[in-house]
Amino acid sequence: MEVTYKSHHIHSVPELNLKMDCWIPNADVSWDEAGTKCRQLLTGPIGYFKIIDEAEIYAVEMAKTWIDAESVDDLTHKRSNGEQQPKGESHVQAYFDS
Numbered sequence: 001m002e003v004t005y006k007s008h009h010i011h012s013v014p015e016l017n018l019k020m021d022c023w024i025p026n027a028d029v030s031w032d033e034a035g036t037k038c039r040q041l042l043t044g045p046i047g048y049f050k051i052i053d054e055a056e057i058y059a060v061e062m063a064k065t066w067i068d069a070e071s072v073d074d075l076t077h078k079r080s081n082g083e084q085q086p087k088g089e090s091h092v093q094a095y096f097d098s
Contacts, residue, residue, distance in 0.1 A: 001056045007031055008067050012059035020047050023055035027063035042066055 001012045008031040015024040025044035030037065044062050049055035 001060060003060050003063075005064050006067055006071065008063075010060055010063040010067075012056040012063075014049075014052050014055040014059065016052075017046060021050070022047050023049040023052050025049060025055040025059035025062060027059040027066075029063050029066065040066070 003010045003012075008029055011028040011030075013026045013028055015026055016022075017024050024046050027042045027044075029040045029042065032038070042059070042062055044055070044058055049058065
């Protein structure tokens with residue numbers, strides 16, 4: 001299964017574990033960052049998925065969660081370095097500070 005999410009390409013690659021008779025959800029996430037190709041391989045839990053479709057769906061959702069977490073970390077890192085906040089975010093921050 002292949003999905004594009006927030007400019008990241010997700011390719012789920014389930015792996016059959018013959019010992020445990022189950023599928024292991026794996027995701028290959030790739031994206032372009034300032035002209036550089038980046039890649040992250042993710043592996044999910046072992047022993048849960050008897051059906052390949054379930055492992056694929058889990059792999060995609062796991063990758064989306066990882067991408068979302070990386071986006072939040074990136075924003076936090078930028079703010080701590082004194083870089084400009086994204087447009088509109090200052091209004092949200094001002095609301096929570098009061």
